[in-house]
Amino acid sequence: MSITAPTNNPDARTTTSAVTVDGVSRVFAARKGDGVTALDSVSLTVAPGEFVSLIGPSGCGKSTLLRLIADLDMPTSGSIEVFGKPARQARIDQDYGIAFQQAGLLPWRTVAGNIELPLELHGLGKVARRARVAELIELVGLSDFARHYPDQLSGGMQQRVAIARSLAESPSLLLMDEPFGALDEMTRERMQNELVRICAETKAAVVFVTHSIPEAVFLSDRVVVMSPRPGRIRSIVDVGLGDMSNRGEDLREDENFFRGLSQVRDLLHGDESAGRPPGARGVETR
Amino acid sequence: MTQLSPAHRARFGLSARWRGTIFGVLGVVTIALIWELYKFLGPADGVIIGTLTVLPRTSDLAMPHLATMLARLFEPVTGAAIAVPLWQAVAEASLFTLGIASVGWLVGVTVGMILALLMQRFRLVESMILPWIILSQTVPLIAIAPLVRRWGAQINIGEFSWESWMSVALIASYLAFFPVSIGALRGLGAPDANHVDLMRCYSVGWWKTLWRLRLPASVSYLLPALRLAAVSAVIGSVVAEVSIGLRGGIGRLIVEYAGSSGGDPGKPWAPIFGSILVGLVAAGFVGLIGLFLRRFRRGESPA
Amino acid sequence: MRDAQPRLLQTVLAPILFGAAVILLWQGLVTGFAIKAFILPAPFSIGSEFASNLQNVADGMLVTGGNALVGLLLGAFVGILLAIVSSLVRVFDQMAVPVVGALSVVPIVALAPVLYTMFGAGAETARQLVAALAVFVPVYFNTLKGLRQVSPVHRDLMRSYAVSSWQATRAVTLPTALPFVFTGLRIASSLAVISALIAEYFGGPVGGLGKSITSAAASSNYGLAWAYVLGSIILGLVFFCAALGVEKLISRRPG
Numbered sequence: 064m065s066i067t068a069p070t071n072n073p074d075a076r077t078t079t080s081a082v083t084v085d086g087v088s089r090v091f092a093a094r095k096g097d098g099v100t101a102l103d104s105v106s107l108t109v110a111p112g113e114f115v116s117l118i119g120p121s122g123c124g125k126s127t128l129l130r131l132i133a134d135l136d137m138p139t140s141g142s143i144e145v146f147g148k149p150a151r152q153a154r155i156d157q158d159y160g161i162a163f164q165q166a167g168l169l170p171w172r173t174v175a176g177n178i179e180l181p182l183e184l185h186g187l188g189k190v191a192r193r194a195r196v197a198e199l200i201e202l203v204g205l206s207d208f209a210r211h212y213p214d215q216l217s218g219g220m221q222q223r224v225a226i227a228r229s230l231a232e233s234p235s236l237l238l239m240d241e242p243f244g245a246l247d248e249m250t251r252e253r254m255q256n257e258l259v260r261i262c263a264e265t266k267a268a269v270v271f272v273t274h275s276i277p278e279a280v281f282l283s284d285r286v287v288v289m290s291p292r293p294g295r296i297r298s299i300v301d302v303g304l305g306d307m308s309n310r311g312e313d314l315r316e317d318e319n320f321f322r323g324l325s326q327v328r329d330l331l332h333g334d335e336s337a338g339r340p341p342g343a344r345g346v347e348t349r
Numbered sequence: 350m351t352q353l354s355p356a357h358r359a360r361f362g363l364s365a366r367w368r369g370t371i372f373g374v375l376g377v378v379t380i381a382l383i384w385e386l387y388k389f390l391g392p393a394d395g396v397i398i399g400t401l402t403v404l405p406r407t408s409d410l411a412m413p414h415l416a417t418m419l420a421r422l423f424e425p426v427t428g429a430a431i432a433v434p435l436w437q438a439v440a441e442a443s444l445f446t447l448g449i450a451s452v453g454w455l456v457g458v459t460v461g462m463i464l465a466l467l468m469q470r471f472r473l474v475e476s477m478i479l480p481w482i483i484l485s486q487t488v489p490l491i492a493i494a495p496l497v498r499r500w501g502a503q504i505n506i507g508e509f510s511w512e513s514w515m516s517v518a519l520i521a522s523y524l525a526f527f528p529v530s531i532g533a534l535r536g537l538g539a540p541d542a543n544h545v546d547l548m549r550c551y552s553v554g555w556w557k558t559l560w561r562l563r564l565p566a567s568v569s570y571l572l573p574a575l576r577l578a579a580v581s582a583v584i585g586s587v588v589a590e591v592s593i594g595l596r597g598g599i600g601r602l603i604v605e606y607a608g609s610s611g612g613d614p615g616k617p618w619a620p621i622f623g624s625i626l627v628g629l630v631a632a633g634f635v636g637l638i639g640l641f642l643r644r645f646r647r648g649e650s651p652a
Numbered sequence: 653m654r655d656a657q658p659r660l661l662q663t664v665l666a667p668i669l670f671g672a673a674v675i676l677l678w679q680g681l682v683t684g685f686a687i688k689a690f691i692l693p694a695p696f697s698i699g700s701e702f703a704s705n706l707q708n709v710a711d712g713m714l715v716t717g718g719n720a721l722v723g724l725l726l727g728a729f730v731g732i733l734l735a736i737v738s739s740l741v742r743v744f745d746q747m748a749v750p751v752v753g754a755l756s757v758v759p760i761v762a763l764a765p766v767l768y769t770m771f772g773a774g775a776e777t778a779r780q781l782v783a784a785l786a787v788f789v790p791v792y793f794n795t796l797k798g799l800r801q802v803s804p805v806h807r808d809l810m811r812s813y814a815v816s817s818w819q820a821t822r823a824v825t826l827p828t829a830l831p832f833v834f835t836g837l838r839i840a841s842s843l844a845v846i847s848a849l850i851a852e853y854f855g856g857p858v859g860g861l862g863k864s865i866t867s868a869a870a871s872s873n874y875g876l877a878w879a880y881v882l883g884s885i886i887l888g889l890v891f892f893c894a895a896l897g898v899e900k901l902i903s904r905r906p907g
Binding site: 618 | 663666667669670671743746747748749750751754756757758759761762763765766767768769770771772775777841842845846849850853854855861862865866869870874877878880881884885887888889891892
Binding site for chain 1: 803805806808809811812813814815819823824827
């Protein structure tokens with residue numbers, strides 16, 4: 064089983080970042096009075112092939128930031144570049160794949176039909192589509208369910224289909240908005256293991272929004288901790304748990320993993336225990 | 350979707366409520382314009398394909414000007430000396446029909462609610478009756494309208510004797526009770542399973558649960574059903590009046606004035622305006638009920 | 653499956669038994685109390701009249717059914733078309749809301765006589781138009797509702813794919829709207845028959861079930877009149893089942 068490496072950006076390994084967020088603010092206007100500042104002068108860079116999580120309490124703007132990167136919304140000020148292009152151009156050029164919290168599968172299409180949706184919309188021929196869909200279905204482990212409909216699948220399986228769909232065009236950037244949020248803990252951990260495996264193979268950059276500290280630490284190279292009202296980046300933690308391909312199930316029992324958990328948790332709770340050795344703090348720009 | 354800026358909105362002084370009315374008037378004006386435009390442009394004998402008249406004749410007799418229709422309203426009904434203005438005759442007939450439809454509606458709603466309560470309480474009753482009720486909505490039971498003419502003739506209980514208008518009201522109630530029974534049943538079964546369990550935890554009996562939980566929860570379903578019942582009652586009244594031949598109602602006028610369209614093209618349109626008014630008043634009345642029951646409709650998604 | 657069987661019996665058997673009981677009771681009451689035919693004929697006599705006049709009833713069903721069908725097709729076409737326009741052009745939608753709302757509460761059949769004048773009293777056109785207007789209302793409302801049901805997640809998905817609005821419509825909006833269109837058509841199919849029939853009470857040419865009922869009642873042939881009523885019930889059922897059948901056929905999957 065081979066998954067083609069990202070093909071749409073030959074410069075992926077060189078200096079162009081996958082995502083560059085520069086001084087972005089997003090204010091939602093209200094009928095009367097001041098609006099809600101969802102994001103306030105946020106800056107962030109994501110390197111090609113890097114897995115970055117956005118974590119924070121409700122209202123910290125993490126989903127808003129993801130939507131801005133995906134060009135599903137426009138910033139009030141500041142700019143966003145994806146692979147060196149403005150976000151809008153990146154969307155038009157289909158440089159990213161996206162997965163939402165509700166899987167968003169079309170209920171009248173089979174699993175195969177849902178995965179091939181972007182390929183069909185963008186004009187790929189039937190034979191090529193079939194081949195690609197077969198690859199992807201095997202990648203996410205749903206080969207026996209190709210002809211099933213979404214309402215016949217469990218939540219975890221639906222999310223796997225959504226992830227397969229987001230990989231359909233071999234994007235160099237994956238945007239994921241709490242895709243495992245609606246799943247129970249056991250399924251969640253299984254999906255995390257799957258995702259790590261997939262990312263090791265595809266080597267795509269990932270921006271991943273989550274509520275869960277263990278999830279963020281398990282999956283990411285760096286964890287971006289955000290704070291609400293107004294939405295800002297509080298700090299960035301370099302998790303330092305090594306390459307994607309080395310992250311197996313036993314990572315969750317690892318000492319370094321727990322240290323990463325503590326760092327992120329402390330930041331989220333807004334205090335730093337004096338007794339702990341200071342962890343590595345990421346800086347906002349490389 | 351364009352959003353008017355606050356400045357723009359202030360300048361034109363539009364608020365959502367008035368905007369709806371203005372657009373409604375605009376819609377009616379558009380239809381009136383289409384009428385007159387077609388009358389101006391269309392051929393006198395209409396557009397005929399083969400033997401079929403696809404678009405209507407545009408002569409003044411077949412399609413009178415809107416001005417003619419309106420002006421006719423203020424002229425007397427007939428040439429006789431005692432004749433009242435047309436609008437008055439139509440108004441009186443409209444009130445008459447509205448009255449009968451209201452009686453039919455009340456009876457129909459009562460019977461429908463009772464049936465719904467029975468079906469809610471006893472699953473067996475529901476399995477027996479509900480399929481027939483649903484079936485009856487798909488078939489034209491109003492076809493029996495001509496046949497109920499003689500029903501009441503036999504019934505004389507003491508002081509009470511059956512009058513013709515009661516047959517009309519009966520048909521109206523017949524049409525009204527179907528949507529109410531189905532809507533009420535659905536509404537009574539609508540409360541959250543959690544809420545029903547809560548009532549059981551409080552050891553509350555069926556009647557109290559009905560009053561405190563099921564009836565309030567059913568309002569959102571009941572109101573559209575009541576509206577449909579009102580509309581059905583009006584239609585039933587109009588059709589039954591024609592079939593039974595009841596004098597005094599708007600249905601009778603519709604058929605009666607239709608005969609004079611040869612020489613008096615504006616006349617048949619007057620009872621049409623009257624029946625439109627009756628329908629609107631009936632629906633408006635149910636809307637008022639809805640306004641009173643606003644509190645029970647919180648959390649309702651727009652139909 | 654075992655559990656479903658007793659429930660199936662209950663769902664099918666109970667109403668059938670109830671219906672049979674009602675018919676027997678009806679027959680018993682008519683014979684027992686010697687109820688005159690002009691009030692309520694016995695069900696068995698209705699059945700026999702129906703059987704012996706089968707050709708006439710069938711002819712009437714064809715005329716009324718034909719009008720209902722034309723009205724159904726015309727009204728559905730215009731209803732779906734205008735619903736699409738309303739979903740795209742906001743001004744049109746705002747004008748249509750009160751107008752179609754008013755149309756839904758007024759007795760459309762009141763227009764029958766003037767329509768007969770406009771299109772000729774010898775033609776069936778007026779009845780077809782009454783049926784079409786009655787069909788238009790539920791089809792319009794339900795189709796419009798369906799067109800507005802696209803979930804936000806699907807909308808975001810289409811935007812992320814940067815597809816043209818026509819592609820998005822084909823991929824998401826139309827399939828989402830389809831079940832609603834069928835709901836509207838199901839309601840409309842019954843309304844078409846009812847409206848075509850009662851339009852006959854307001855004038856027009858001789859053919860059709862409504863006219864036959866009236867003339868049979870006028871000549872005191874009540875058994876025959878009820879036989880025509882039975883014919884109209886069958887017609888209504890045929891339309892309803894046809895609408896259901898088309899729906900099942902086109903949406904190849906249940907639910």
